Amino acid sequence: MNGAGKSTLLKVISGVIKPTEGDVSIKGSIVPLLELGSGFDPEYTGRENIFLKGSLLGYSREYLELKYDEIVEFSELEEFIDVKLKNYSTGMSSRLAFSIATAVNPQIMILDEVLSVGDAKFREKSLDRMKTLLDQDVSVLFVSHTLQQVRDLCNKAIWLENGRVIMQGSVDEVCDSYERSVLLKEKIYVKSSDPRKNDAKVPVDKDIILTFNAPIKVGTNWVELLSANRTSVPLEKYVDGDKVIIKHPKLQHGMRYNLHLHTGCFEDMEGNKVNTHSTGFTTEFKD
Amino acid sequence: MISDHRFIANFEKYRYLLVQLIKRDIQVKYRNSMLGIFWSFLEPLLTMIMFTIIFSYIFKRDIPNFPVYYLIGRVAFSLFQSGTTGAMKSIIGNSAILRSVYVPKYLFALATVGSAFVTFLLSLIILVAVMIVTNVQFTIYVIFASLPVLVLLLMTLGVGLILATVTVFFRDIEHLYGVFTMLLMYGSAVFYPATIIPAKWQFLLEINPFYAIISCMRTVLMNGTLYNTGELLYATVFAIVSLVIGMALFYKYQNKFLLHL
Structure with missing residues (x-):
């Protein structure tokens, strides 16, 4: 919901903002996919942006060089990788961003409604990748208004409203209750x-x-x-x-x-x- | 263990980001210009020629080697000005990134100072070239020029951090600081001999730590003698104090930045 506190919560967890009260304890490395395109430089080529964005996520040059081919391949931007980003379509730059963020192997991944990037084919591909990551013991924190996606991807859910936890538990239980309450309002x-x-x-x-x-x-x-x-x-x-x-x-x-x-x-x-x-x-x- | 400290570990992790940011900063500056990075050499050279033509008539007897005299002041001033101005804007300018991913915030300020320093190092090539052309005697004291440069770098970083923090909360500083740097240039004998300042105003130069730095550099590079260590010490103290204040302010208020961006 509007102002429920989901973005704030994700920012606190990813370390972007400090909580005014309480603590966050994190076990493992985090890759946040909050605003996908941020950190890209429009004057840089796709290739240069992979290194810029990768460095923002805290990866070394050696690591990015190792992962470079994989990133480009997944993004399907081989032909355009030396084109400046300002000439990319929104879908293309989102694909690149998603590919960079998921090429690395984080232990915790934060997704804020980013599965809506690119065309239908790429969406499916990115959903597949998310599921693969989940199979590899990656924890995914997924925020969405699309209940179907939540049900597909998650096994636990938290329902937030006005900064408070209304309910948490198994995904079906929480989603069902949420759906009924939405009908009311x-x-x-x-x-x-x-x-x-x-x-x-x-x-x-x-x-x-x-x-x-x-x-x-x-x-x-x-x-x-x-x-x-x-x-x-x-x-x-x-x-x-x-x-x-x-x-x-x-x-x-x-x-x-x-x-x-x-x-x-x-x-x-x-x-x-x-x-x-x-x-x-x-x-x-x-x- | 010091190497286990969060700060050190973070710096290690984001070292490549610092390199990327410095690179980008330099690229942005010369983006779309035909000569690109060569402007780092050309710009001081052209202003040197201009000032030499203008002032060699006025100050002919006062300054023995005006081109070198001017260039030393000019490259030092450029480092301080572009480093501090860049750092001042670094937090505001990168707000989109700061909002979406955790990155140590000081890196942005550090990167702008770093890129100003790279430009400074490049412009030293011109300085050395002009020194050779104008037959300046190179002595062993040249290596002592590195000390005032180091002090200048620390001072730039310190003042930059203070400005970066304060400007997030008071954007007006951005406009005011442009006036201040102009005042600083006029008040530091960058392009005129210090002797033209009347005796009763000489104290203004003496309390100016930036003037102390360029004065030290001129002494070792042009006269081939060691500078007055008291002068250097004064600038060093000022640099360290500003760095400590800058780090303390930045550290204290960095968690509030996001609320004001």
Whole structure:
């Protein structure tokens, strides 16, 4: 969540800032992947940046020379390695940064939503590498709003809110509780899709089935949700597969609707507003 | 064991980073210029020629070898000015890095002083060349020039660390310091003979530790005699005091830097 304290926590753990209270004890070497592109010099070539960024992470020239080929190969930037970084696309420089940071063998790795770099193919590749690292006894501290990624990658989770630990434990337990609480707080929208494509004749209040983790879109109209027995039930009580009834004055017969759960805006570490699509469901009226 | 100390271990670990930062600092300075690093030689040489032409008419009788006299003051002043100014901006300028990864922060200040020193060493080549051309007698005392240079380096680092720390909290210093360095250049007899200062203002030169340093360098390089050790001692004390204050300030406030960047 916004201001939950995750970035601060990661910065404290990686030593970037000192805690005002308490201590951090760390066993092992840390590689933080906080802001991927920072430390790159746009006027340097990819090759020079490998050494600059590597030195920032505390590696010696000999070590970087040893790992150089591996880094370039993983980044798939062989052709562009002598091109200045300012001529790289965002995806290319992110690939390079990710390759440098993961080429080394840290014992603890800190990831702040960096698995969203590059194209789909590279994302998959980087996820694979993370999993390989996990198999090699590397501890990964992973921060994300994308619950699916958290579930995929982690076995333990901490749920933070307003700088406090709400819950910690096994990943499924924590994620499930988090998901329910989000339902409670978030807003629900409906958006009508193109009526011309509509073929179904549907009554306005019709049972629909909630399915989580489907794609969501942003809409504008508020709706009211009722449970299958037409009573108002707090949102956190709903679970996967529950039947709900949608009420909204503007809903019309014979239209197709999508229902969206919109989780609002968060700020990333640079203070940019980002929409998260973490919890949500799309549905439509069915006969 | 001293080698087990965190500071030493850290320095070992980040030694390559220091090299990289110094390299980058020098590259940034001459980036996109055709002659690149040769400006380290050319710039002092050109200003020397300019000042010689201008002042050889005015101070003809006062300064025996004006080109060498000027160059010594000029290369020393450049080291101090670019080192301290660079260090002053080093923390602010690298805020993006400091926010995302742990790096010992003093390295950035150290690197700018280091790059100023590399430029200084390069400009010494010009100084030696001009000394040869103008028939300066090289004596054994030339090696004693290394002491005031060392003192100057420590002083640059000390003042640089103080400025780096203070400027994070008061950005105005950045603008004020430019005025100060200009004052320092005019107040240190870099390009005029010290004798033109009226007797009642001579004390200003005497209390100026930077003037003490260039005066020592001029004595050993131009006169071929040993400098007044009291003068050097005064500059040394000043350098060490500024270094201690700089390190203490930096160490005390470095954890608060991030809140102000």
